[in-house]
Amino acid sequence: MTSIPPMTPAKSQSATEQLVQTTCPYCGVGCGVDVLQTGSMKGRLSDLKGSPEHPANFGRLCIKGTHLLETLDPAKRLTTPVVFGQPASWESATDIVAARLSSIIEQHGPDAIGLYGSGQLLTEDYYVANKLMKGFIGTANIDTNSRLCMSSAVVAHKRAFGEDIVPCDYEDLEHTDLLILVGSNAAWTHPVLYQRIERAKLRNPAMKVVVIDPRHTDSSTIADLHIALRAGSDSALYCGLLHYLAVNNGLDNAFIEASTEGFDRALDAAKDWTLATVAEACDVPEKQLRTLYSWFAQLPRVISFFSMGINQSTTGVDKGNAIINCHLASGKIGREGCGPFSITGQPNAMGGREVGGLSNMLAAHMDIDNPQHRETVSAFWQAPNLASQPGLKAVEMFQAAADGKLKCLWIMATNPVASMPNRALIEKALSNCELVIVSETAATNDTLKFADIVLPATGWSEKNGTVTNSERRISRQRGLLDPHGMARHDWQIISMVACAMGFEKAFAYQHPQQIFSEHCALTAADNNGSRALDLGALAGLSLTQYDNLRPQQWPLAEAHRSGSERLFADGRFYTPNGKARFIAITPRAPEQQTSSQYPFVLNTGRLRDQWHTMTRTGNAPRLLKHTDRPWLSIHPRDAQRLGITDGALVTLKAACSDNIDVILPARPDSKQRCGELFAPFHWSATWGSHCKVGALLNGANDALSGQPELKHGAVSAEVFNAAAYGLIYGHTNDVDRLKTACLYWLDTPTDEALCTQVADTLTPMALLNKLLAQLPQDSQWSTLQSGGQCTLVATRKERLVLTIMLSATPVALPVDWLESLYSSDSALTEAQMNGLLNQQPDDAYMLGKIVCSCFEVRENTIKHAIAEGTNSVNALGKKLQCGTNCGSCKTELASLIAACDQAEASAPQVVNIADTKPVTEEN
Template sequence: MSTSTKTLCPYCGVGCGLEVMPNPSDSANACPPKVKGDRSHPSSQGYVCVKGATVAESLDRDRLLYPMGRDRLDQPWQRLSWDAALDRLVDRLQQVITTAGPDAVCMYGSGQFQTEDYYVAQKLLRGCLGTNNFDSNSRLCMSSAVVGYQRSLGSDGPPCCYEDLELTDCAMWIGSNAAECHPIVFNRFLRYRKQNPQVKMIVIDPRRTPTAEAADLHLAITPGTDIDLLNSIAYLLWSWGAIDRPFINAHTHNFAAFEALIQSYTPAKVAPRCGLTVEAIEQAARYWADSQRVLSLWSMGVNQSQEGTAKVQTIINLHLLTGQIGKPGAGPFSLTGQPNAMGGREAGGLAKLLPGYRSVTHERDRAEVEQFWQVPAGRIPAHPGRTAWEIITGLETGDVQFLWIAATNPAVSLPDLERVKAALARSPFTVYQDAYYPTETTAYAHLLLPAAQWGEKTGTMTNSERMVTLAQAFRSPPGEARADWEIFAEVGRRLGFAEQFRFTTPADVYREFVQLTRDRVCDMSGISHERLQQGPLQWPCPAEEAQGTGDGESTAKRLYLDHRFATADGRALFAPYHSRGLAEPPDPAYPWVLTTGRLYGHWHTQTRTGRIAKITKMHPHPFLEIHPRDAEKLGITAADWVEVRSRRGIARLPVKLTPAIARGTVFMPMHWGTLWAEQAEANALTHPQACPYSFEPEVKACAVDLRPLRPATPIAERPPSPV
């Protein structure tokens, strides 16, 4: 690499542009390249956080360099050639399909796939093998936002863009610690607000996070009362006449039912449930009523709930009530958790989806995709595939006989973790495809396939504002690693589907994929790798229109500018919900609510960030946040350790006293698995109860008990060993 390469950060859904340059002091090309923000990228404008700035330092740490296999989990690994590894995979796959049928085959993918990886996987499983059993870790991330948009507006697709952060009069952040989890867009908003101090900021979160510290109004609600609060704000707006009746009458359905429901959500009734004052709720409603352009932003604190879809739709209700949608500076805006969870949604990367925002339950959608893929009619099943948790229960019952995991680490990230590990240990055959070795999931695999990662393969990703960026390779994969899409395509060819997998480059894959988006809400038929060489493009970008100039500008920054929604009659739908609260509320045996989340420097399960020295120094140890008065009641001091116990497992952590968390609530970060610390797994405690519509588990909250540990147990770090 002699010149700089434009690419994309592989971490969160902000989608920051990066520029990668060779290290001038490294003539042997052994040192990591230099990474800086790409000033020409329209989403991030040259800014980058510590994760993006240090990402290259992990490229050659503990990489999986060649395929490895074993017959049983208690056996040592044996190095395999690619031919031998793929023969083993294909033989086992054919055997399972012959004896148990395609429904016994499952793949669990990742929002860190590029869109090309996602698409080829869909074609392989749904089109060729005849199973919809593809789900991804986006099930734990954005599936509630997907279903909420579908049910209220008729289709998935965030209607806003980052420019709205610089046009709004009031930004309401709910269930989002954006200062740590989406720092570049958050700082973009702060810069705008500094120049426009009249702009209001509301933050709804049980913790006084760095995001909440910047707010004009922080509503430290009791966990599980989001819908109560939002309905109460709606009631006040209604009672003050601060609603847009012409918009409601012309562009929505079901207002009467919503209007009737909110009558029981007066602030006097709601405030005690939420742990707030009446005045605080009224202030939030006043900020909304006094603003011409209101932007709502949310992430995992909303989505990861048994009420996830209901919360999303209740947020959208406020926008429909006041006509705050389909115009600059306003709208409901989900902040995607992973770098390409949006691309996965576009490519059909959840158990119910098909490419182009289609559904497996719609006959016409299935027929269109089958015809395009040139597979027999009826090949794609009419029923949804297994969700992430249903894959686990399928392993428990023996119905899942072949599991393929790629680019994710479920032995840390799934809820009810001891149950998950026991199920993974029962899997008759697990393929694990990843860039690093070991991870916690490695222990449960029979076949390891080395995958190329960021910087080693070229492909596209779509960020939270629907901006598609070409992430370009700047180095060759180490050892024998291959791009995920290449592995999927080669398996397809070996199974006899040569015609379906004639791709030779990722540009070929993308060129085919975007044809399935034509005339859909997510129309990308005018986007190609060649166009993206000139800069990112935002969808919708149909081939028939010259949308986008190639430099990031687009005439499609926002959806629904004409207030015609993606429903059959073009009207959006009010969705009245009463709050169900937490799936597992506190009780005398487990009197505390545990909430979980991310830290600024780490990412998911530390597979990458745990191998970067600067980040591990920033966040060296797991911990438990607890309010000082709660700690005093338990006889705990800042030097103590506690055992956190739920109905499913335990964790042992050092205490961090802070008044920034609501009393009765404790917090622990979700990044530590068994490779990095002993008994510090957040998901050993969480439960799998999920939203009935999105099937997203409530990994944000569970009931726990706290017990002081004396003497304090020292942290036992276990850094992984390289291959």
């Protein structure tokens, strides 16, 4: 086989301190990050901050980005290739992978192989993976978890514009008259962009902000109008808007005539969607719709900022096109502050799309079903076996593996057992698959136990390449540390396997600069202005120029036919005739409908401080201080009807869950619609016994995009009849041994130890007696039973080593209180021992949950300051420091101010959704 040597460092070896600029690996905003390296080349990292000059964030970072360095725990990394349970050298592992792939191709054909990648891959990784699969193995069965994120928007863009193009950039958010957040809780999912929006509204108070979301989220804190529509009814709302524009002089007829086609068909399909019809379909008052529609028609600049609430649907493509239709009809596109703005969830979902990282794409925005495009790519790659038809999309890929048709799955940088819907099917697929290869950084996740071959890959801080953000801006992600252990870059791993399969000439890469240059050259091949993605001007960068590459937004001015960065400013699109296409939309209900057996709609989503399945953010205990466990948000009336109290455990079931019960603590919330539930998806079997939320969604997906419906499941909910609730805190090994004796457990790592929430059908005393046999050796322990409480405190040399706190009612004790006692070098005082035994924290820890994770400012402290007259976010920052670092908590601070303002004289025009049908007054 041909080995790939280490990359040549571009930085000086003699520098003792230098600033390295890289890119955040979380959401699609693509923030620039400055990290100080101290010591020799790739030495100690410190002082991480946002890059002030990066145009995506101008120095801002959210809470996750701010604490990136805290996630780099080498003890939780894969370090060595493992082949069928045995450690192996890279040469041996590579040869085995190559031989097994070649054998499967020989016996079953190339379509028996599938590769499932990730938006965490860099563009160079994606490019090499796509080239190997589609060009040399000869199958298009390469898909990524971006399928769960952006694929519906991709298809909507291609249907309307002829190419997968996001027509807006971040500056547009600061220059619009009306910003509509639809299916987006940007305050939590894209907080840096949300802060730009907040600032824009402060600069221009006349700017209108509308939030369209079934839930009242933190994004509503700056809203002039919140429309809490029925889940899944977004298409009806935008079809109604198109009809309204037509009958209320809101059309740009000159633009429609000169630059579009299909308008009459789209308008005819929308003709029945009157205000009354839309109000009934969306379950909102006509008055709210009239306000939104009139603003859209009358204000000159409008942005529809949409994300997963639109995309993750069985009709996500149609929803995207319904939004685009309204911007085309009103001519509010191709101008500053205007357009449909699809915001990606993953850091490099856009880069993956550029290189063909989805199974229905080719490469460089070329189409796999286009003979001319296939000829261009085949000639450029000198590909002997270029795929000629689309491959399996994500859900299809795992179904094929479950059915025995797919013999090999290579999974890279993602955790599909936890992140894909229909967990039972995914587990069956990986169990049935003849060969499962996993390239991964984390030593533990839900998917690894199914792997036959495990390949240690580099992660953020080690990876070196490029990513593209939501505004089409390419940025460098630079290596800060040497690869950990024997880890290799994903492009290196793929290239090594390709060379071992006999494709040495096409995969003899020595540095990601070579891959980037090849990718850029391919975008220019036979382009001649036919595709906006033309990076040919970057194809000749030297190694030094590549290492020093500044953020670049495409289309590049030298390649764009209008000579302008403003897409569609010339009124021409990338369709054969240059005209944008209207799409006739017939709104349809979500596929996963409720029933008498499964009466609740389940919506899933992200939290402010966590990312995906927490293989990175879960390493930083600080990021668990705001929310340390998953929960189930339920309207108080639903909770009362079912006998569910705050903190009580609730069992959720779905038709597809295959005897997998999901159990979550309840959080009654009047901001939730009746009949609808919300649960975050981050936690999985790695974190708890019953928190596999993905098991409740059946994998129903959009027929055009293949994107699964993750916002509208159908579930039942009932109280889990626990007789004992509690927690166990202590050394990880001790807690791990004890927790498995409990029926329910959920981990929360801390800086010093492990805290596990537990519950059981046994009484507190009976459960404690069951746990006594598992106590750590050589410790002294004391117990106290009082009323419904039962506590054990184990000490060694009078220092706390373990505590078990059980109660007949839900236990909500501050974990950092226990952490402070556990980490102390001093013996427990009598008062501290009594506090533990009586489950009574010190007063300092009874100030509510942490709102500001950066400075650990608690909710009651903030409320007290507000009550004393500190009634603005800025004033709270000056007094308590909250909100003055990353700013992620600012929206929650604003919500607390609004909640504490009894007069509500200055409250924004936000819907009161205490009732199922919220009402708001028009301006």
